[in-house]
Amino acid sequence: MxxxxxxxxxxxxxxxxxxxxxxxxxxxxxxxxxxxxxxxxxxxxxxxxxxxxxxxxxxxxxxxxxxxxxxxxxxGKRRRRHQLTDELRWRLSMLKNYLIVALRNLRKHKGYSLINITGLSVGLAACILILLYVQDERSYDRFHENADRLYRVAVDLNTPSGIRPLAQAAPPTGPALANDFPEIEGFTRFTRTTALLARADQPDVRFHESAAAYADSSVFEHFSFALLQGNPHEVLRAPNSIVLSETMARKYFGDADPMGQELTLNTRTPVTVTGIMADLPSNVHYRFEMLLSMETAYTADDEVAHDWGAFFFHTYVLLSPTADLGAVQAKLHDFMVRHTGNDDPYTLVLEPLPDLYLHTSRLGQAGPQGSPRSLYLFSVIAVFILVIACINFMNLATARSMVRAKEVGVRKAIGAQRRQLTLQFLGESVLLAVIAMTLAVVIAQLSLPLFRWLSGKALSEVTLLQPMLLPLLFGGAVVIGLLAGGYPALVLTRFRPVAVLTGSSSAPEQGGRLRKGLVVFQFATSIVLLAGATVVFTQLDFMRTQDLGFEKDQMLVINFNRDAEVVANQNAIKQTLVQRPAVEAATFSSRIPNGANMSAGMQVENADGEMHGAVLYQYFVDFDFLNSYALNLAAGRGFSNAFATDSSAAVILNEAAVRQLGYADVSDVIGKPYAMWGATGTVIGVARDFHVQTLREDVHPLALHIDPSSARYLSLKITTNDWPGVLDDLEAQWTTLVPHRPFDYQFLDEAFEAQYQAEERFGRVFTTFAALAIGIACLGLLGLIAFMAHQRRKEIGVRKVLGASVPSIVALLAKDFLWLVGIAFVVATPVAYVGMQRWLDDFAYHINLPLWVFVLAGGLALGIALLTISYQSIKAALADPVKSLRYE
Amino acid sequence: MISKALVAASLKPFILSILADGESYGYEIIQRVHDLTGGQVQWTTGTLYPLLHSLENKNLLESFWREADAGPRRKYYRLTAKGYKALATEKQQWLSIHEALLKLWGPSPTLSPA
Incomplete structure (x- = not known):
């Protein structure tokens, strides 16, 4: 008691x-x-x-x-109110507790948190950048107020060899459409020109401006280009008017007021500045820095204004808001029949303005085109990187669940319900994801300049901080937190407190198989990306080094834009220049490889003895062209002064052109008749195919004629490497010979190289993100192996005490993971093979997918994984067993 | 001993009836039931109080704390108007069952040996 x-x-x-x-x-x-x-x-x-x-x-x-x-x-209802406030207070205090525990966990396991947050934020930053890129690519021409009503009028030309889709329409198309269709409110036509421009008061300071175009006066009414000075309805109405961009205005007039000032166009025509426009935003498919009024060059009385067969006007029409596109399109055939007087006219196609950058493929585009396939690929890469980063997150969390099992046990024993624990862990991962997203925004911001270089895009900081994006990003962070935290939460909350706390299962092996599967996925993805990057660069290298069938090195090209004085004096110019010690050969021609191509229909007798019509690229050249460009002949002979008929009635075809005619042997075409533009003659030779376009395209049928009067380019074959000396000398010569034109030149090999910019960029972006992907995957691996080594430190200690060597312990730890990388390699190879084969199919000339690419990618992944693993495992193997075993 | 089910069923009429005599507190209620039934009906504390609270939630009872000059603070319960009505209904139901059973068992019921 x-x-x-x-x-x-x-x-x-x-x-x-x-x-x-x-x-x-x-x-x-x-x-x-x-x-x-x-x-x-x-x-x-x-x-x-x-x-x-x-x-x-x-x-x-x-x-x-x-x-x-x-x-x-x-x-019961009466007490409920009290109950709810109690509940709320309790929940808040629990929330506080969760937060404290989460932060303590972050701090206590710095390495783990660092790996987790770094991996996720780098992955997210990569995604943000790709998102911006995709968004920018998709934003082309959408800023115009009338973007949904503006259509480009394009042409599908029926030729004997199939449909030729052209981006440009004939000059009368626009006006006639606006006139005939009440649904069409108006039209705007652009045609490019290269302008030789000088201030009227400084006629000797001339600039060669290639970003110039003639445009109809409606341009500032239909399109939303910002006009800073001048009346949008008037600026391009009068002949000899010019609208300059701000940059151009500054170039010519400095700080002086440019309005009303006079410039001299092509040394003859005076033009007046009637307006100043803001520099174009980067997302415009038709780029220009100055617009000249259409009447300056083309008036309605010109013969060409009524020519339905000359396609050199990019033509846009504005549909009325109520117009039915389908109804308009249905009437286009009759319209064409009516105007051309032809029963089977070519087809007009209306293309929505916002589609022009990404979704059309036509000849004679207004500027560089975007590639939807690249966009798609980049988006896929972004998703993969994100998934790889999320997998790290999941893997490290489930691996660490063994440590946290005790916390779960204690919480459960005190009475925590599974729902509460799930919320706790989900909350933690959302917290981490939000921290990572914040970091990611900062990283993305900081790496924008780098990404601009990588992608060649003018993405501004403004695009990152747009109001719509941030909520989206943080909403995304919450979703990622939930997704990545979902599985760990499921595993963690499943522990039975008794089992965990009594230590009967100190390391419940949960999700081990899934974790391995995810590691395989990470490495498989990385290997695919690595292989992809290697293939892109191998193909790029192939395209650069491939024999194009002509000499592109040491070739300097001057584009004088058919300047009448140069054409008239071409023999004198050529004679003078070719005598310079550095100049081996010189030739005048209407076209050069890699330049814009001109095609026209011509008829040649085919193997059946009939006249076969086809559209061919047409080159008008002088007698030195074949030699200067080192073109090879497959049959027949080259042009020669010795034959009087060569300058008017002879043509050299390329092999592609001859193939169309069905001859068994290319030499059979020699001596066969041809007809073009009302003239006739005979085929005198067959040139071996040479690439006038990139290796993306097949070699197109082509014909060479003698006609120096059509010359537009002067090509010089240079023999020395003393470029500064040569250029100085040539410029001095040129200035004496052609005082009114600046010495504007380009190197043919550089110009060719520039054609592969898109591929090069693609390769760079691809490589960067492949590296990121494998980096993030390795970061995860680092975390996992460190964790495993920690888990097994006692085992390692015992093994060492019993005499195990360091290499054998390293092998023990590394074995499992290297095995996973091996599986990843097996999974990745066929995927990469199929994917890259499809990418290569876009190129008419491409490498055979070499097997070493996959071996290299797999070996690289294995090597990097090995490096990652070895550091931690060697550290673990070298650890003093006394320390790890002391506390048993 | 009376069966658990019957005890449970009789809880509410007992409480209402006892409180109809005047305000009271939990222990007293249990004591009175014990005395009235000669110990035949034993309520557990764990069932009484939740029921009291539940009847209070339903507005059949109201409770108040009474500080005694000498002695501990106690929580008293008394019937509300609604409680009196509920009691009347309860009474009606119990009586009708009682009468029906009486009819079955004859005018002078002899209790079978326990």
């Missing part, structure tokens, strides 16, 4: 109930008073305090039933 204290017993009982939120203090007071009354009565009847207490407890009801009964009542 002395050992029993009623008050202590009651206090203990009361505490046991007070942990349950169901009981308020009043409830406990009431119950306690009841017990006291009951015990007092029993003691009065002679029972001991201890027996009385025990009997009173017995009449309480079965263990736990009191709580249950109270809980039932407590969800």
């Amino acid at each position: 002395s050992s029993f204290n009623l008050n202590t017993a009651l206090a203990t009982w009361r505490r046991s109930l007070s942990t349950n939120r169901t009981f308020s203090n009043d409830d406990l007071d009431e119950l306690e008073q009841h017990l006291r009354d009951q015990i007092a009565a029993l003691v009065r009847n002679g029972a001991t305090e201890k027996a009385a207490f025990e009997q009173a407890m017995a009449t309480m009801g079965e263990y736990g039933s009191v709580e249950r009964e109270y809980e039932k009542v407590y969800w």
